[in-house]
Amino acid sequence: MSAALFDPALGSAPGWPLVLYFHHVSDLVDHYTALSPDAFRRGLETVLDTVGPALDPAAVGPGFSPPDHPSVLLTFDDGYRDNLEVAAPLLAEFGVRVLLFCVTGELDAADRLSRSERAALPPRKAFLTWAEAELLAASGHVLSAHTAGHPRLTELEPREAAEEVAVSLRGIGERTGGPARTFAYPYGLIPQPPPVPPGVLAFGTVRSPPEPWARRPLHIRRTYLPVGDTERWKRLAVGWREQWFGSQ
């Protein structure tokens, strides 16, 4: 795969929603998809104003067909506590709901910690408890699967990779009262064939090619707002909007 495909300027696929991924909204985290609260607010404004409205993630699943205008789907990976404490109030200001790809084993582990143990964790280690994830779900965010232990799936035996995916899908299903319909690959690494059961849409990263979801439902491309490069975001958003129309 060429380096150009990893370019965040490349949108998801012509005619399909732009999908953005984040990990943290925090002043304390240094990561290529972690934005400060102010930057996150500015990013939301830029993308919603320039590309189009946010999709309701509850509508996203197998058989999804895109709206007839450019739109945006926001996603968060791993299930960090700052998603609830910092990102959720900002998302609420804009009326935006997100897909929340949870590392289910980390939420299980968070449930076993005391309040003081959790308070001592740095943001990169501070995951949601299930009760906190359910608070987000009650606000309209959609809990989704991201493996049980966040391995590099391409380095596992096929049976182990399938089990990682299945355990997380089951965990989400048990908490949401219905089968999980969306999944994201850790690190955007996608084994061939993908270890994802039928009836699930699976999301990659900028490593995935920009193809229609209907053609590649297990390789959905996501892109991101590069941290610290806010001057560029408006140009990115204009480009993403123009790409939506593709060759139409």
Ligand SMILES: [Zn+2]
């Ligand atoms: Zn992840």
